[in-house]
Amino acid sequence: MNGPEGGIEPWLVELRAKAPSRLELDTDVILVTTLWDLGTTGVTEIDGRLVAGFADRGQAQTAVGQLRSPVLDVTARPVTGSDTEPPATPPSPPTTVRFAVGETVRSISVVAGPTFGHGHHPTTRLALDLLGSALNRASDGRLLSDLRVLDVGTGSGVLAVAAARAGAGSVVAVDVDAACESVVATNAWNNGVEVEVMTGIIEAAIDSPVETPLDQPFDIVVANLLLVDQIAVADTVRRLLAPDAHLVLSGCLIDQADHLLRLHPGLDAERSLTSEDWIAHLLTGCR
Numbered sequence: 001m002n003g004p005e006g007g008i009e010p011w012l013v014e015l016r017a018k019a020p021s022r023l024e025l026d027t028d029v030i031l032v033t034t035l036w037d038l039g040t041t042g043v044t045e046i047d048g049r050l051v052a053g054f055a056d057r058g059q060a061q062t063a064v065g066q067l068r069s070p071v072l073d074v075t076a077r078p079v080t081g082s083d084t085e086p087p088a089t090p091p092s093p094p095t096t097v098r099f100a101v102g103e104t105v106r107s108i109s110v111v112a113g114p115t116f117g118h119g120h121h122p123t124t125r126l127a128l129d130l131l132g133s134a135l136n137r138a139s140d141g142r143l144l145s146d147l148r149v150l151d152v153g154t155g156s157g158v159l160a161v162a163a164a165r166a167g168a169g170s171v172v173a174v175d176v177d178a179a180c181e182s183v184v185a186t187n188a189w190n191n192g193v194e195v196e197v198m199t200g201i202i203e204a205a206i207d208s209p210v211e212t213p214l215d216q217p218f219d220i221v222v223a224n225l226l227l228v229d230q231i232a233v234a235d236t237v238r239r240l241l242a243p244d245a246h247l248v249l250s251g252c253l254i255d256q257a258d259h260l261l262r263l264h265p266g267l268d269a270e271r272s273l274t275s276e277d278w279i280a281h282l283l284t285g286c287r
């Protein structure tokens with residue numbers, strides 16, 4: 001079908017569980033993976049429904065035929081003015097990533113494409129665990145929606161999207177790799193959250209002559225970077241911390257733990273976690 005400009009009109013396929021208590025659509029990896037296999041341009045969860053974008057009516061109708069099941073209501077319709085079109089997405093299946101903030105366990109779906117960050121690498125897992133702790137501590141006496149979070153070296157945006165999904169009000173993601181911009185946008189869209197993405201090395205981005213989201217300090221900064229990169233960004237990261245901010249550092253080997261801590265002598269080590277050969281720290285305090 002042709003759209004208003006004479007081009008192909010995108011369509012949406014909507015899936016609703018007939019018995020919602022028995023099927024959690026947004027964490028159903030098989031369902032989400034099937035949608036990707038069928039060629040979706042992006043999947044998100046809206047009010048208990050899974051909504052998947054398709055390039056045209058034909059693909060959407062094929063998907064409806066494949067997905068028809070006794071436990072699902074599946075419908076297709078053209079994108080309307082009130083729908084936001086999903087951004088183009090690298091063709092790799094998503095992974096489901098779970099994380100906890102206090103007692104609340106959440107999940108997000110992540111595509112990594114050409115970037116680092118499918119969510120299950122030990123350094124990412126450690127960073128997610130400590131990001132959950134940081135969000136929990138920072139929201140003690142404050143609203144999550146008042147918190148500003150920065151993800152340095154965002155890759156797929158897995159940590160940034162997790163912070164936004166947890167309810168952080170403002171999330172900024174920076175990576176030197178330009179490929180991250182569309183991948184992070186896709187992952188944010190798929191999870192129904194907003195993340196502001198910047199391309200460039202953080203050390204240069206902070207001194208931009210024009211106004212940027214880095215002009216205001218952050219309550220939480222997370223950086224999953226190799227030690228060599230942690231050394232390069234340490235001074236910049238400290239300049240970005242609000243008073244009493246939380247800093248999550250991951251990406252370093254256990255035998256580099258002390259070196260990593262020495263990069264931030266003014267901050268207190270609150271919690272450290274290890275997994276396989278990797279270590280991550282949660283630091284707190286003034287810059």
Ligand SMILES: C[S@@+](CC[C@H](N)C(=O)[O-])C[C@H]1O[C@@H](n2cnc3c(N)ncnc32)[C@H](O)[C@@H]1O
Binds near residue numbers: 119176202224
């Ligand atoms: C190990 S990956 C982490 C990806 C993701 N945050 C995660 O936890 O899975 C590190 C990322 O940091 C980026 N990076 C390294 N040094 C950087 C710098 N100085 N400024 C911005 N990005 C940087 C790399 O391009 C890479 O995407």
